[in-house]
Amino acid sequence: QKEVEQDPGPLSVPEGAIVSLNCTYSNSAFQYFMWYRQYSRKGPELLMYTYSSGNKEDGRFTAQVDKSSKYISLFIRDSQPSDSATYLCAMSETGNTGKLIFGQGTTLQVKP
């Protein structure tokens, strides 16, 4: 079993839809949770960062962490064609290495 599981999709939605992306994990020591967005043939860019449990909102994006269920989510409201990309969840423990464990990535296509 992988430490972090993410449905690879692909996920196809119409423009304006609400998108829900999810990851589950098995390591209860994870404290830092991130979502990266990766456009085709580009490097990942940080989209959202959350420490421990709770919600964080930034514009059309909301990140949720439920540590009791070992489950994190990213919601995209009013999705746009420019949101079409691969979304990677990543997480890490506290500690000195800064190592991140990534999910497999979910490919999202938003159709006009």
Next chain:
Amino acid sequence: DGGITQSPKYLFRKEGQNVTLSCEQNLNHDAMYWYRQDPGQGLRLIYYSQIVNDFQKGDIAEGYSVSREKKESFPLTVTSAQKNPTAFYLCASNNRPGQKAKNIQYFGAGTRLSVL
């Protein structure tokens, strides 16, 4: 502009050849990382370095080697021992990973390596 520069963008390797991928950062970050990305598999850690002249193996280090002679540079060599090198390689950096750090990594644009 501060950031991470990877070169070349595309690289071709012949049978039995070693090739080196460049990664340079001007963010003054202490830690640097190399990942390999294959379709549907996310990012897998090859090597990482938290300080100059020190580095550790990641999950898939076999067939790869690195050096960290300068803080800003972390080149990756794909050796002939790596039998399936075709992949997208990503370099990342992190400022002072530790107990109170956010552990956010920043990525370069990647190098796509193919075998001739």
